[in-house]
Amino acid sequence: MGSLAVQKTLRIGVDVGGTNTDAVVLDPSLSSTPERGVLAQHKTPTTSPNVTDGIEAAVRIVLEQSAIDRNRIACLTIGTTHFVNAIVEHDARRLSKVAIMRLSKSFTKEIPPFSDFPPALKKIMNGYYCFVSGGLHIDGSEEAPIVEAEVVEQCKKIKELGIDAIVVSGVFSPIDEHFKQEEHVRKIIQRELPGVDIVCSSEVSNIGFLERENASILNASILKFARKTIRGFRAAMKRLDLHCALYLTQNDGTLIDAPSAASLPIRTFSSGPTNSMRGAAYLGLADFEGKKTSTIVVDVGGTTTDVGVLLPSGFPRQASAYVTVAGVKINFSMPHVESIGLGGGSIVRINGESVTVGPDSVGHYLTTKAKVFGGDVLTATDIAVAAGEPIGDSSKVADLTPSSISAAQARIRTLVDRVVDMMKTSPEPLPVLLVGGGSVIAPKEIDGVSEVIQPPFHSVANAVGAAISKVGGTIDMIQSTAEQTIAQIVEKAKAMAIERAVAAGASRETVMLAEVDAMPLQYVANQVRVIARAVGEFSPDAFSGQDAAASLDAEEEETYAEESAKESKAGVEDATPIIDVDTYKPTVINNPKTGHPEWFVSETDVEWLADGCYVLGCAGGGSPFSEYIKLRDMIRAGYTMRIIDSSALKEDDLIYWGGHMGSPAVSNERLSANETYDAMIELMEYYKHESFDVAMSLEIGGANGLQPLLVGSSRFFDRPTIDADWMGRAYPTYWQTTLCVYETGQLVPCAIASGDGKSILMTKTTNDEIVDRALRASCAEMGSRVGMAAKPTTKERVVKYSVLNTMSLAWRIGRCIARAKAHNTTSSIAEQMIEEVGGPETAKVLFRGKIIGVERRLWKGHSYGEITIQQIADEEQESSSGLRKTVAEGGVLKIPFKNENIYAKHVKDDGTEEYVAMVPDLIAVLDTQSGKALGVPEYRYGVMVTVLGITCSPRWSDTPKGLEIGGPAAMGYDDVVYKPLGKYVEPKSVVLEYAPKP
Template sequence: MRTLRIGVDVGGTNTDAVVLDLSLSSTSFRGILAQYKTPTSSPNVTNGIEAAVRTVLEKSKVDKNRIACLTIGTTHFVNAIVEHDCRRLSKVAIIRLSKSFTKEIPPFSDFPPVLKDIMNGYYCFVSGGKSISSRLHIDGSEEAPIVEAEIVEQCSKIKDLGIDAVVISGVFSPIDEHFKQESHVRRIIQRELPDVDIVCSSEVSNIGFLERENASILNASILKFARKTIRGFRTAMKRLNLHCPLYLTQNDGTLIDAPSASRLPIRTFSSGPTNSMRGAAYLGLSDFSQSQQRTSTIVVDIGGTTTDVGVLLPSGFPRQASAYVEVAGVKVNFSMPHIESVGLGGGSIVRIDGESVTVGPDSVGHRLTSKAKVFGGDVLTATDIAAVTGENVGNPNLAADLTRSVVEETQLKIETLLERVVDRMKTSPEPLPLLLVGGGSIIAPRHLKGVSEVIQPAFHAVANAVGAAISQVGGTIDMIQSTAEQTVAQIIETAKDMAIERSVAAGADRNTVEVVDVDTMPLQYVANKVRVIARAVGQFSPEIFSIESWTTDSDDGEEDVYAEEVAKGPQYPPTHLNRENNVDSYKPNVVINPQTGNPEWFLSETDIEWLADGCYVLGCAGGGSPFAEYIRLRDIIRAGHNIRIIDSSALQDEDLIYWGGHMGSPAVSNERLSANETYEAMLELMEYYRHESFDAIMSLEIGGGNGLQPLLVGSSNFFNRPTVDADWMGRAYPTYWQTSICVYETGQLVPCALASGDGKAMLMTKTTNDEIVDRALRASCTEMGSRVGMAAKPTSKEKVLKYSILNSMSLAWRIGRCIARAKEHNTSCTIAEQIVDEVGGPETAKVLFRGKIIGVERRLWKGHSYGEISIQQVREEEQESKIAGFKMMAVAEGGILKIPFKNENIYAKHILDDGTDEYVAMVPDLIAVLDTQSGKAIGVPEYRYGVLVTVLGIACSPRWSDTPKGLEIGGPAAMGFPEVVYKPLGRYVEPRSVVLEYAPREQS
C-alpha cells in the first residue's frame, strides 16, 4: 500500500524534506518519519533536493515501494523572472485573436522595460476562420470566424524569426466552452510549427485580458527552463531509485503533476508561502481535516530576514490575494495567496540609540551563526534577545552585557510589529488562533493582542516541506452565466459539480473530494449576468494511475545532458523612463495658441498618469479603471502626437462641442481593452448632422476611464481637437441621464449615436424623457456586445458654462499630483489630508473614516449588481497617519462604516457598537475609498477583505445639490435608496484651472 509521501520545499536559504505517512496523521508525531534541512545549493538546486531526499530516506529506512509520490515546492521559476535572468527566459511571439479590438493596447504595454526587452519577440493580430469565433461576446456567442490562412502566414513569420515559444490570446477565451477558439488555433500552429512551445491563455488564467495575456507570456518565456529543471528533478529521482509520480505544489495549495507543471510553471510561482501555511495547519491544528469545525487561523512564518503572515480559511487553504497581483512588476491575474511581509526575522539587526531601540528591517540573514553575538559575532540581533530570555540557541553568556531595558524594549518592538501585521490580516475583531512556524520563530512572543492562542507545533522548522507533502488535488471552474432562465443557486450547483469532476480528472479520490470555495459576482452594468468561481479538492489517489504512467517520460533519455547554468545574464537598460522633473518642481506645459491667443495645455506622460489616478478617485469606486486608457494615451504621446486641454473661457459662442464616452460592463472592458468605440460613435453622429468637424470635445463624466476618453478622441491621432476642462457629472454615475445638463434641460441627450467598435452602429433621434434614453441605449448596448461608445447631442459654450462641472480635469490632475507627491515623500498615510487641502479644505472635503475592510457583499437586486462593504476602525497605533500637526480627525470614530454601491458608492453609514447609526455622507457628494498604504483609489473590482482604507468625502457641485431636480436625478433615491435624506457634506469650491494657473504671463 502506497501511503508514504516525500515533501520537499526549496527556499532561498535552505531546502527542507520530510517523509510523511498520512495513515499515521493522528499520532503525536503526525506521521512524520524523518525530516532534514540542508542549505540550498546554488545554482544547482537539484543537488540540494537529491541530498535532502536521500537523507530522509536513509533516516526513515522506509520501503521505497510504499512511496506514493514526491512533491516539490520551489521558487526556482519565479526567481528567474524576478532576477531578469535572460539565460533562462525565452523570446515569445503572441498571436491575438481579435478582429476589431485590443489593437490599441498591444502586448507588453505594461511590462517593465527590462522584461519587455528580454521577452518581446513578435506579436500580431488575426481574425478567424471557419466555425471558430475570433472573439466572444460576454454570453459566449460567435462574432467572427478565424481565417486559417492568416494563422499560417503568421507561423511563417515566427519561423523566420526563430522564435520557439508562442502565446495564443483570445478575447473571453476562458468562457469559450463551445467554440474553443484558442485550441483550434493551437492545432494549426502545431501543424505548421511542430517544434514550438504553445501556450493558450485560457489554460493559464481567468477573465481580464491583459493580465491573462501577461501571465501567459511569463509562462511561455519560462517553459524551456521549467522543462529542464523538472527533467533534473526526474534525474535525481532515478539516481535515488524512486518509482513514483513527481508533483509540484501550486500557488493555491494543490498539486500539479510534472508534465502539467512543465506546461504551466507559472502555477508554482507562489507555492512556498502556501506550503508553509498548509504545513503549519497540519502540524498545529488537531481538527485540520474537519473544516466545518474550525475558524480562520493566522499563520506566521518567521525566517532569517522576513516574516510572512497569511490566513488559513476554514477550508484549510490560504486566503487568496485580490484579483490582480504583480510578479516582477507585471500585472497578472492568476491565483496567489494573500501574504503580508515585514522586515522581521531571526537575523534582524537591533540598534540602540540612547533610549530608543529599533529592530530591522535589515538582517544578517544566512550569516546569523557567524555574526550574532550568541555565536561569537559582533552584531546584536533578534536571536540574541531570544537567547538571553531563555531560548535554547547559541551561548547567551556572550550577550550578557545587554541591559534589561534594552531587552524589554526590543521584545516590545517585536511584539508590536507582529501585532500590527496580524491585525492587518484579520477581517473581524474576534481573536483568532495563530500558528507560529519557521526557523526564526523563537524570537516571537507567546502572547499577542487579537490572538486567542499562539501555537508553535512540533516540526515547525520544516512546516513548508510538510505542506508540500500533504498537498491535495484540485479542480477549478470559472464561468459567466445568465440568470434569466436559471437561478443563481442552480448556477452555483452546476459550477460545484464541474469543479468536482475536474478535481477527479486531475487525480483526486472521488470519495474525498469537497468544494472548498465558491464565489459569485454579479457583473456590473449588465443585467442578469453572474460570474461564478468554484474550487474543489480531494486526496491524491495513486491507485488510479498505473506504475507505467508514473515512470514513462519523453525526457528520460536526456539526464546526461541536464546541467543547471549560472543565473543572471546581462541586464538590459530600460527603453522608456519618464525622466521629467520631480513632483514638487514639475510644471505642466501650457502655451499660447498663436491663432486664437488662448492658452492650451499640452499633456505629458506625467500629466496623463496624474489625471488617471485622479479620475479613479473621482469615480467613487465606479466608472471602470482608467488603466487601459492611460496606457493608450501614454503610447500616443510616445508616438509624437499631441493631446491638449483648454479652459472653458477659451470657447467661442459659435463653437460646436462634441461629448460622449463608453457605456457597458467593466468586465467586457477588461477583455476588449480600450478600443475606438467613442471615436466611431462620434463619426456616426457627425454623419447624421452632416458636420465636417467640430471645435472641441468634452467628457461625459470625469470619474474612472471615461474621464480620459475625450483626451483619446481629441488627440492628434484622431480629431486633433482640444478637450474642454469640464464634464457633466463631476464624478461617475451609473447611467447617462444622470448628467448635470439633464438637471436643467430635457432632450439634450438626443440625437445620439452608439458604436460597438466592430462595425455595428445605431442612432436614437427622439425621446419623451431623458431616462428612457439610457434604458433604450443600455438594451442596445447588451445586444451589441455589452460595451459601446456613445456620442451625445453636440452642445454649446453657453450650456457648458451654465450647466457643466467646470475645471474637473484640473481637479483630477491635482488629486493625482497629491498621490504622486505623497509617494515621492513617503507620506501616503496622509494622502486623504493632502487631497482635502487641495480640493478646498475641511469645509469642502472630509476624512470620513479610517479602517480596514472586514466584509464585502455582492448581489443581484432587481436585475442589477449591488453590493456593500463594511469597514472597521483599526487601533490607534495602526493608523499610520502620525505626521505632527497634519493628522485630521475623521468624521466618524469607532464602530463600523457601511458603504453600499451600485457600481459607485452610494452612502456612508456609521454604526456604533451600541447599534445607533448615522449617515455621514451620501450621493451626490463624492465618497472615495483610498488604499491607506498607496494612497490610490480602490474601485469596486478591487474591494476585498483586509485592505486598510481611508474613506474620503468631497462636496459635490451645486449643479447637483442646489436644485430639487439635481437631487432627484443624482441623489440617494435615484440610486435605489429613497429612505435616505440628503444632507450636504460641505461647501463646494470650484477647482482652480491648471490651464490658467500655468499659462505664460506677459512680460512687463
C-alpha cells in the same frame, strides 16, 4: 493493483526556499499521533547553483533516517521558487523569447502585448506579436471566426524569427465552450510549426485579458527551463531509486503532476507561502480538516516574516483579483500574504532609548554574523537568546541591558501585532500558528489573538505542507440566467469542479467544495460569473503504475552559476521620464491664433489624470489603466492632446461630448478601443458636421474622464478638450448628468458604436431616462460595451450647467498621490487631497480601517454590493502624525455600491446608526498603502483603506431636480435623506495657473 495502492501510503514532501531546502517523510495515516505522522525531517542550506543537488541530498537523508521501504512511497511532492526566481532575477539564460498571437478582429490593438511590462523583462521576452481574426463577446457568441490563412501567414513570420514559444490569447477565451478558438489555432500552429511550445491563455488564467495574457507570456518564457528542471528532478529520483509519482505544489495548495507542471510552471510561483500555511495548520491544529474558524499563520524566516490566513476550508485566503510578479500584473490565483522586514537575522540598533529592528538583515549569514555565533552584528536572534532562548553562546550578549532587551522585544511585538491585525477580517480573536526557522524571535502573546501555537516540526512546516497537498479542480465561467437560476448555475459549476478534481487524480469519495462564489456582472443583464473550486485527497490508484514524468526524458538539469551571464539591465530604462514631483510644471502655451492658453498634456500629466479620475469615480467609471496606457503610447509616438479653460470657449463653438457605456467586465477583455471616436463619426455624419471645435467628457470619474483626450488628440480630430464634465464624478447612467438637471431633451440625437462595425442613432425621446434604458438594451445586443456621442452642446450650457475645472481637479489629486509616494507619506494621503480639493470645509476623512466584508448581489434587477470597513486605532496606523480626526469613530462603516459608492453609514459599537455621507457627494475608498483609489473590482477582504468624502458641485445639491436625478433615491434608496457633507469650492484651473504671464 488494489493491494499495491493500499501499500503506497507514504509521502515525501520537499520545499526549496532561498535559504534552506527542507524535506520530510510523512505517513498521513498517523496524523492523529503526537508526531503527526512525520517519520523523518531534514533541513539543508540551499547553497548549490543546481537546486536538484539540495533536493537529492535532503531526500536521501530522510530516506536513510526513516529506513522505510521505498515501494511504500506514493509520491514525491516538491514546492519550489525555482521558476519564479528566474523571472524575478531577469535571468535571460532561463527565459525564452515569446511570440503572441491575439485572436480579436476588432479589439485590443490599441494596447499591444507587453504594454505594462518592465522594460528589462520586455527586452528579454518580447519576440513578436500579431493580431488575427477571432474573439468572443461576453455572451459567448463569436466576434469573428478564425481565418486559417491568417494564422498560417503569421506562422511563417514566427518561423523566420526562430521563435519557438507562442502564446495564443483570445478575447473572452475562458468562457469559450462552443467554438474553442484558441484550441483551433493551436492545432493550426502545431501543423505549421511542429515542436514549438504553445500556451493557450484560457488554460492559464481567467477573465481579464491583459493580465491573463501577461501570465501566459511569463509561463511560455520559462517552459524550456521548467522542462529541464523537472527532468533534473526525475533524474534525481532515479538515482534515489524512487518509483513513484512526482508532483509539484501549486499556488492554491493543491498538486500538479510533473508533465502538467512542465507546461504550466506559473501555477507553482507562490507555492512556498501556501505550503508553509497548510503545513502549519496540519501540525498545529488537531481539528485541521474540520476547523470552524480562520487561522493566521506567521512564518518567520531569516529576513522576512510572511503572514497569511487559512480559511476554515484549510486553504489560504486568496489575494485580490490582480497581483504582480516581477512588476508584471497578472490575474493568477495567489495566496494573500503580507510580508514585513522582520526575521531571525534582522539587525537591531540601539541608540539610547531608541531601538529599531530591521528591516535590513544579515540573512543566511546569521550563523556567522550574529553575536551569539561569534559575529559582531546584533540581531533579533541575539535578543531572543538574551531573553532566554537556548541558542548559541548566551555569554556573547550578556552586556545587553534589560531595558534594551525589553525595548527590542516591544518593537518586534508591535511589528507582529500590526501585520497580524492587518490580516484579520473580524474583531473575533483567532488562533495564530507560529512557524519557520526564525520563529524563536516572535512574541508568544499577540494582541487580538486567542492563542499562539508553535507546533512540533515548525521549522519544516513548508515541507509538511508540500507532503499533505491535495488534488484540486477549478471552474470559472460566465453563464446566462435567462433560462436558468443562479442556484442551477452554481450547482452546475460545483459538479464540473468536482469532475475536474477527480480527473486530476483526486479520490472521488474525499472531494469537497473549497470555494464557491457567484457574482452578477455590472451593467450586463442576466449574466453571472461563477467560480467553484473542489479539492480531494490524492489517490495512488489514479496514477498507479505511471512514471510521473514519462513524457519527459530524464536528463541532467543544467547548472547555472549564480554570477554568470545575467541579462544586463543597463540601457533598458523605462521610457517614462523621471520627474521631480515638487518642481514639475505642466506645459501651458498661448495659442497665437486664439490668444488663449492651452495645456499640452505630457506622460506625467496623463498618469496623474488617470489616478485622479479613479478617485473621482467613487469606485465606478471603470479602471482608467487601459486608457492611460493608450494615451501614454500616443504621446510617445508624437501625438499631442490639449486642454483649455472654459474661458477660452467661443459663443458659437460646437462642442462634442460622450464616453463609454456598458460593463467594466467587457472593458477588462477588450481593453481600450476607439468606440467613442466611432460614435462621434456616426453623429457627425447625421448632423453633416465635417468636424467640431471642442471635445468634452460625459463624466470625469474613471476611464471616461480620459476619453476626450483620445478623440481630441492630433491622432484623431486634433481639437482641445474643455476642462469640465457633466457629473463632477461618475454615475451609473447617461441621464444622471447636470445637463439633465437643468434642461430636458439635450441627450438626443445621439449615437452609439460597438467598435466592430455596428452603430445605432437615437433621434427623439419623450424623456431623458428612457434614452439610457433604450441605449443599454441596444448595448447588450452589441457586446455590452459601446462608445457614445451625445447631442453637441454650446458654450452657454457648459458655463451654466457643467461642473468646471474637473480635469484640473483630477490632475491635482493624481499629483497628490505621486507626491505622497515620492515622500513616503501615503498614510496621510487623504489629508493631502483635502487641501487640494478645497480644504476641510469641502472634504473630510470619513473613516480609517480595513475591509472586513464584501457582498455582491442582485437587487431590484440591478447588480449591487456593499463593503463593511472596521476601524483601526491611530496607534495601529503606520504613521499617525498629521492625520485628521475622522468624521466617524469606532464601530464599522458600511458603503453600498451600484458600481459607484452610494452612501457611508456609520454603525457604532452600541448598534446605533448614522449616515455620514451620501450621493451626490463623492465617497472615495483609498488604498492606505498606495494612496490610490479602489474600484469595485478591487474591493477585497483585509485591505487597509481610508474613506474620503468630497462635497459635490452645487449643480447637484442646490435644486430638487439635482437630488432627484443624482441623490440616494435615484440609486434605489428612497429612505435616505440627503445631508450636505460641506461647502463646495470650485477647483483651481491648471490652465490659468500655469499659463504664461503677460
